[in-house]
Amino acid sequence: MSELKIVVARYTDPDAQLLIRATLRDLGERYNSSGDETPVDPTEFDPPHGAFLVGYFGADPVSCAGWRSHGDNGLVAELKRMYTAPQARRKGLARRMLAAVEDSAREHGRRRLILETGSKQPESIAMYQACGYAAIDNFGFYKEYPGVRSFGRDLH
Template sequence: MSVEHLDIRRLPFTAPESAALVTELMTDLGARYGSSGDDTPVDPTDFDPPGGDFLVAFLDGEPVGCAGWRGHGTEEAELKRMYTAPAGRRRGVARAVLRAIEDSAREAGRKRVILETGDKQPEAIAFYVANGYERIPDFGYYRDEPGVRSFGRKL
């Protein structure tokens, strides 16, 4: 399904729209995992170009989705803080944001996007698999935790 009136903008990770969506994401993850959400260390400057990027999707002027990437080594982009608010779900927002993130990473010279998710996010796993992501060896902050699922996709 195509999304009408969708505008994807580069915003700082600390912008009010970005922060509100990330807060919603952390609330969702906290409820799923019984935690604070995601304890992976994140510095807001990780998402500053050219070594990263943060994008927010606006549907009819309202922020409904976000994602960022940060450098992981010299050739990989690590996808972080991918989220679609309920108002944007099943409307193509997540796919559009993912494609924009991949384009941004590719333009910055990255060869692959990698990500961590977990077994309590089956819809996220299905989404990534449907978009060409394959299981890779676990990495990152949660690599040794039960239930972690890492994925990657060549750009």
Template sequence: MSVEPLDIRQLPFTAPESMALVADLLADLGARYGSSGDDTPLSASDFDPPNGAFLVAFLDGEPVGCAGWRTNEGDADAAELKRMWTAPAGRRKGVAKAVLKAVEDSARAAGRKRVILETGDKQPEAIAFYEANGYERIPDFGYYKGEPGVRSFGRTL
């Protein structure tokens, strides 16, 4: 299913549209996991080209989805997917798939060879989405490596 008219723009992580979507994501994760949402250390500059990018999807002018990638520390060939979120207004409309493809295209254009990500067992819809889009389990990495319930995935670009 595709969305018309969907407009995906590269914006700074600190743009108001980016920050609003990320706040909603972190609130959802906090409710699921009983935490702040995601304590992974990151900086807005992690998403600055050429070492990353942050993308926001707009549907009829309203921000409905986002995701960013940053170069994985210790593996310059890998883009780490971060802050993937689709607002309720964008769900079941192809927004997530379009944003994921845009992230992959951006990472590929910047010379990355694969995308990796961390998610968790309390996000079954995210796990199903990534698996349906060609992602496979990889050894856990990153901030939550070794934590119960962490699920790491990757896909070659």
């Protein structure tokens, strides 16, 4: 396998959409649902208010994640659609993608990154905690749902 290359893409890019659909399928299987009902406007991921990243091994899109502005002060970003394809897991790609999202958010003036995940994603929770994310009050679309877990980390 070649080296992972991470590029900025539009949320509507075909490779991004391929990975987003896979993300939603994965979440749907875990939670016996449609995946994620959180309202998402693709333009929320357009700079300078957000960004969407796709990771490639050669020509194959294998990982994605994005951030969008959260709140009114322009200092907080929300992580969305973090995903690594099954064939590319356990290679450190999620950590590399998370670091790239953090760098992008930081470059656009964000000082904090927050995210929602859930109890049926224990590998995600473990990775976020290992990367310095701490539990925060639940927020967003799923804040009242059982099993929701919210995390945040300051971007220094």
